[in-house]
Amino acid sequence: MAQGPVLCFTDRGIHCPAGDFHIDPWRPVDRAIVTHAHSDHARAGMGHYLATPRTLAAMRHRLGPIRAQALEFGVPLRIGGATVSLHPAGHVPGSAQVRVEVAGEVWAASGDYKTVPDGLSEPFEPVRCHAFISECTFGLPVFRWRPEAEIRAEVNRWWAQNAAGGRASVLGAYSLGKAQRLLAGLDPGIGPILTHGAVEEMTAILRAGGLALPPTLRVVPGVDGRSHPGALVLAPPSALGSPWARRFGAASEGFASGWMRLRGIRRRRSVDRGFVISDHADWDGLNLAIRETGAERVFVTHGYTAPFRRWLAEQGYDAAIAATDWQGEESEAPGAEAAE
Numbered sequence: 001m002a003q004g005p006v007l008c009f010t011d012r013g014i015h016c017p018a019g020d021f022h023i024d025p026w027r028p029v030d031r032a033i034v035t036h037a038h039s040d041h042a043r044a045g046m047g048h049y050l051a052t053p054r055t056l057a058a059m060r061h062r063l064g065p066i067r068a069q070a071l072e073f074g075v076p077l078r079i080g081g082a083t084v085s086l087h088p089a090g091h092v093p094g095s096a097q098v099r100v101e102v103a104g105e106v107w108a109a110s111g112d113y114k115t116v117p118d119g120l121s122e123p124f125e126p127v128r129c130h131a132f133i134s135e136c137t138f139g140l141p142v143f144r145w146r147p148e149a150e151i152r153a154e155v156n157r158w159w160a161q162n163a164a165g166g167r168a169s170v171l172g173a174y175s176l177g178k179a180q181r182l183l184a185g186l187d188p189g190i191g192p193i194l195t196h197g198a199v200e201e202m203t204a205i206l207r208a209g210g211l212a213l214p215p216t217l218r219v220v221p222g223v224d225g226r227s228h229p230g231a232l233v234l235a236p237p238s239a240l241g242s243p244w245a246r247r248f249g250a251a252s253e254g255f256a257s258g259w260m261r262l263r264g265i266r267r268r269r270s271v272d273r274g275f276v277i278s279d280h281a282d283w284d285g286l287n288l289a290i291r292e293t294g295a296e297r298v299f300v301t302h303g304y305t306a307p308f309r310r311w312l313a314e315q316g317y318d319a320a321i322a323a324t325d326w327q328g329e330e331s332e333a334p335g336a337e338a339a340e
């Protein structure tokens with residue numbers, strides 16, 4: 001596998017020999033630095049975890065008791081022969097890039113990231129480095145996101161139209177990050193906001209961590225389309241079209257994902273409305289992030305790796321593909337089931 005003096009790629013995850021730790025490992029290791037709490041990056045079975053406080057709070061909810069250390073953004077920590085610090089990735093609240101310096105050489109592992117502020121996550125911070133490990137979930141020019149204000153207005157218009165017709169609006173979104181991002185942009189004046197248990201639990205954790213979010217009501221027996229007409233219901237994608245969702249009657253179902261940019265996927269999702277909303281960088285964001293690092297070497301992971309690597313090579317970068325077990329939003333992509 002491609003490797004260097006700072007980080008190398010192994011069958012367990014990205015490894016730092018100087019500090020003997022792994023970044024977002026997918027197999028058990030003794031020491032793991034975790035970029036964010038989504039399940040493809042934060043896995044059970046590690047001996048010890050290091051992450052930001054918000055990430056650790058979500059991880060403890062999902063993984064149960066773990067041995068872990070919290071590290072605030074920008075605070076350097078010496079681990080063996082390496083100096084590590086965490087920097088905002090803009091992906092979801094608490095998400096981080098990992099800066100690793102060994103003998104004056106700096107590498108940065110971005111995890112998942114988004115360069116445009118969403119009003120909820122800590123804004124992306126470029127990390128100057130010699131080598132940058134970048135996702136490229138949406139690494140094609142067709143993927144370009146609209147401004148946050150336009151997205152919020154579109155969602156609220158859809159909800160208001162449904163509410164005026166006496167229908168509930170069931171909106172599918174990942175329970176950590178995207179659901180709260182949508183929640184932050186909702187207009188509570190339109191009607192009540194209901195949440196699936198998985199969404200409500202993560203929302204409560206983020207509220208406890210200091211995020212201000214509109215009030216919500218958890219869906220329990222007796223909370224349905226009859227008791228709360230015209231409500232907007234935030235739920236994991238797997239709940240769309242399920243018996244759980246049928247309690248809201250003839251509701252309109254929507255799905256929030258970057259994959260909604262592709263017409264064929266919108267049709268296959270069989271929802272009434274697709275909203276092009278992603279917590280990953282679009283084409284312009286990926287290129288901007290890489291430029292701002294000043295890195296000459298770039299390793300691309302999970303997504304459109306082959307075409308994006310070719311593009312970077314054409315721009316003069318020493319670019320390579322690094323195989324990982326991360327998914328990004330691939331569980332929402334063609335031929336896959338969205339799951340929580």
